[in-house]
Amino acid sequence: MKHSQSLLKMVVLSMLIALGVVISPILRVEGMCPMAHFINIVCSVMLGPWYSLLCAVSIGIIRMTVMGIPPLALTGAVFGAFLSGIFYRLSKGKLVCAVLGEVIGTGLIGAVMSYPVMTYLYGRQGHSWMFYVPSFTCGTLIGGSIAFFFLRKLADSGMLGRMQAMLGSCVYTDKSTAVSNALSIAAFGPIVFVLLHIAPGIFHAESPLWPYLAYGALVLFVFVAVVYYAIKSGRNRKGDQ
Numbered sequence: 001m002k003h004s005q006s007l008l009k010m011v012v013l014s015m016l017i018a019l020g021v022v023i024s025p026i027l028r029v030e031g032m033c034p035m036a037h038f039i040n041i042v043c044s045v046m047l048g049p050w051y052s053l054l055c056a057v058s059i060g061i062i063r064m065t066v067m068g069i070p071p072l073a074l075t076g077a078v079f080g081a082f083l084s085g086i087f088y089r090l091s092k093g094k095l096v097c098a099v100l101g102e103v104i105g106t107g108l109i110g111a112v113m114s115y116p117v118m119t120y121l122y123g124r125q126g127h128s129w130m131f132y133v134p135s136f137t138c139g140t141l142i143g144g145s146i147a148f149f150f151l152r153k154l155a156d157s158g159m160l161g162r163m164q165a166m167l168g169s170c171v172y173t174d175k176s177t178a179v180s181n182a183l184s185i186a187a188f189g190p191i192v193f194v195l196l197h198i199a200p201g202i203f204h205a206e207s208p209l210w211p212y213l214a215y216g217a218l219v220l221f222v223f224v225a226v227v228y229y230a231i232k233s234g235r236n237r238k239g240d241q
Contacts, residue, residue, distance in 0.1 A: 005168035012167060013051055016043050020059040021066075032135040033076065034194075035144030037106060038150075040081040041098050042193035045151055045160070048169055049085025056081035070122055075114040076136055080106030093172020095151050096183060107137035142194050145187035152184050182229040189221030 020039040037061065044052040060074035080102040087101030090095070111132040118124040118132075154160035164171045196214035 005166070009047060009051065009167050013047060013055055016055050017058045017066070020055065021062050024063060024067075025135075032139035033073075034139045034143035034146070036073075037080060037102050037140045038147045040077060040106075040113050041084050041102050041144060041147035042151065044081060044085035044088055044098055044101070045095065046163060046167060046169060047085075049082050051205065052081040052085045052228060053078060071081070071117050072114055072132070075117050076106055076110050076132075077115070078141070079110040080104075080140060083109075093170070095148055095155065096180070098151075099148050102144050102147075103137065103140045107140045109131065111136040137188070138194065139208070141190040145190050148186050149187050150166040152180060178229050178232040181232070182225040186222050187226055188223035189225075192217040192221065 006065045016039055020036060023035040023039075024033055024240070026035050036056075039059065040052055040056055043055045047055075057074065058218050060069075060077050063069040063073040064071065083101035083105030084098045088098035091097035095229040112129055114132045114136075115127060119127060126131075154163070161173065193214045194220060196210060196217060
């Protein structure tokens with residue numbers, strides 16, 4: 001049984017590495033690779049922190065050697081991948097904590113560590129220690145939002161627990177709540193925000209309205225999430241009375 005689970009883990013790990021390499025160019029600009037963070041969080045939840053670290057290192061090395069990506073492919077992935085798995089285990093299976101680990105590990109630690117790597121090893125001059133923090137944080141929020149929504153749906157259907165059991169990973173029951181559903185709604189805000197920011201460059205449709213639309217979409221999704229939480233919580237309190 002343990003041998004078959006170990007083999008299945010290696011198969012899933014290989015698939016995630018291949019998928020991570022293939023989808024990494026989606027929404028990518030230098031210093032921001034949202035889909036890499038999506039893979040990090042999914043791997044952390046499915047397999048654990050050590051497998052997630054191995055997955056991030058493998059994807060980073062392949063991207064650097066095959067695609068010519070700078071060392072940001074490693075510094076912008078490995079810390080978040082490991083912390084995502086650690087936070088998920090320490091929180092007893094809270095998906096939002098897996099996302100938080102990725103944000104802290106990549107958006108803060110990885111971003112700061114990228115400065116000496118890019119400055120002294122890659123020859124980039126004129127940057128500060130905090131130069132990569134905004135783009136790294138933005139990338140983790142987008143990829144983390146997609147991962148949270150994806151894993152939330154798997155958890156609600158019971159599929160996530162069954163997959164973890166098949167892989168021999170720690171199985172947790174993180175059921176859907178008003179908070180988690182509200183976070184799922186709010187998660188679309190950063191995604192739409194960035195899409196509206198990069199849309200003018202893609203479609204060559206410059207307009208001063210794009211920034212307002214981006215911020216408006218972000219505020220709208222957060223507002224809807226807050227309203228949903230307020231209504232749902234009110235109904236739950238009435239039901240308890």
